[in-house]
Amino acid sequence: MSSLSSPVPESAGVGPEYKKHPGARILHGPHRTIGGVEAWLIWSLCTVFVIWLFAIQTGYAVVSPDIQRTASLTVVQISLAGSVYTWAFAxxxxxxxxxxxRFGSRPLMAVAVAFVTAGAFLYAQTTSMGTLVAAQIVLAIGSSFGFVGAGYIGGQWFPAARYGLMFGLVQTLASLGSAFGQPAISWQLGQMTWQQLLNGFGALGVLLIVLFVLLVRNPTPGPEQLRGTTATARPPLLAGIFTSLGRCFSNRNVVLSAALAGVSFGSMLAMGVLWGPRLMQARGADASLAAVLTAVSWLGLAVGAPLFNLLSDHWHNRRVPAIVGVLLQAVAISVLIYLPKETNSVSMVAMFAVGLFAGAHMLGFTVAGESVPGALVGSAAAIVNGVCFIVGGVLQAVPGKLLPENPVLSDYGGALVIMPILLLVGAAAGFFIKETAQPG
Structure with missing residues (x-):
């Protein structure tokens, strides 16, 4: 564990301001039991938020053709709007x-839900490129608190030993939402207009805002939540944010675990969303089978995300499962890239394996969270998640620049080899990670 000291977060409710204002206890509400009923209720609500916002994100691919026609936009504009979301989110x-x-989950998670809700309603009102870009930015601001916020809740409301498992369960449910989200949204678009669908997402968001305001509290921290913290005066807001980020970036384990997780999830995202289906189509598969590959990869991740944390806890080792998982993911992607034609069944198994072994990236969150003081867990998780999406965006864009205008199967071998190479680099980074698991 890190020996660095840091100010107790405001969410802890034990700082000087808290002692001066006893009424804050009523506002923030102390926890009843770490890992108890209230903890599961708040964690479940935050996980529902993640699934909901993932459905909105996934739905963009389905509704964008309708938005394009209604708003008289071009394909380039639709693609640009999607890129705006990715980089704003990162x-x-x-x-x-x-x-x-700094502030805890009680105020910020409700505000995040409000941003995503506003973004959904903005989507529904899209009549121009400006409205669409504004919706993407508003959505990105709120969504940036979703996955990391659910992980933060797991770290604050549950024992530290269960942090990785709770984070893995969030990824499992989010992956299942991604796997089944597009078919469900496609079916709904047959029953209603895209505006009605997005307004429905917004209406659900209003309900979530009410539930977050009423139910989400910041726990009074126990010893595990306060590890490595001291009750010192905090710097101003902006300076405090950059100080927290700087301390995390100066931690070798955070940087290395972010690199390992980034290439693992980034490769999974690029193969599952874009290049896997393109490879299948280059082998002669129809569009429907290629689309199934996306769902298969997310199902694999749904299994792998908690599995690697369970194996890690069982063996009391973070490094070895993470390194092995990333290496096996490199093998699975290589099989996908260099398979000959007419191997649909093997491709399906390989795509599932890509998602399954990408579950190793969740150990990056576990290692980062265990390598910093309790007051920096959110910052560490955000860095890992941010790197994951940045690498994912790069691995979707760079191969496209290397491919000819009308690529054939052999062209993909040279363009996509960057993925297994980066996975080998990520596995190499894992060898330099300092083990954080406690001996059994």
Whole structure:
């Protein structure tokens, strides 16, 4: 564990301001039992938020053709709007964790839900490129608190030993939502207009805002939540955020675990969303089978995310399962890239394996969270998640620049080899991670 000291987060409710204002206890509400009923209720609500916002994100691929026609936009504009979301999300991600560390989940998670809700309603009103870009930015701001926020809740409301498992369960449910989200949204679009669908997402968001305001509290921290912290005066907001990020980036384990997780999840995202189906189509598969590959990869991740944390806890070792998982993911992607034609069944198994072994990236969150003081867990998780999406965006864009205008199967071998190479680099980074698991 890190020996660095840090100010107790405001969410802890034990700082000088808290002692001066006893009424804050009523506002924030102390926990009843770490890992008890209230903990599961708040964690479940935050996980529902993640699934909901993932459905909105996934739905963009389904509703974008309708938005394009209604708003008289071009394919380039639709693609640009999607890129705006990705980069806005990545930028906001680095700040969301630090803000959670400073203020806690009670105010910020409700505000995040409000941003995503506003973004959904903006989507429904899209009549121009400006409205669409505004919706993407508003959505990105709120979404940046989703996955990291649910992980932060797991770290605050449950024993530290269960942090990785709780984070893995969030990824499992989010992956299942991604696997089944697009078919469900496609079916719904046959029953209603895209505007009605997005307004429905917004209406659900209003309900979630009410539930977050009423139910989400910041726990009074126990010894595990306060590890490595001291009750010292905190710096101003902006300086405090950059101080938290700086301390995390200066921690070798955080940087290395972010690199390992980034290439693992980034490769999974690029193969599952874009290049896997393109490879299948280059082998002669029809569009429907290629689309199934996306669901198969997410199902694999749904299994792998908690599995690697369970294996890690069982063996009391973080490094070895993470390194082995990333290496096996490199093998699975290589099989996908260099398979000959007419191997649909093997491709399906390989895509599932890509998602399954990508579950090793969740150990990056576990290692980062165990390598910093309790008051920096949110910042560490945000850095790892931000790197994951940045690498994912790069691995979707770079191979496209290397491919000819009308690529054939052999062209993909040279363009996509960057993925197994980066996975080998990520596995190499894992060898330099300092083990954080406690001996059995």
């Amino acid at each position: 930028l906001c991600q680095f700040f969301s964790g630090a803000l959670l560390d």
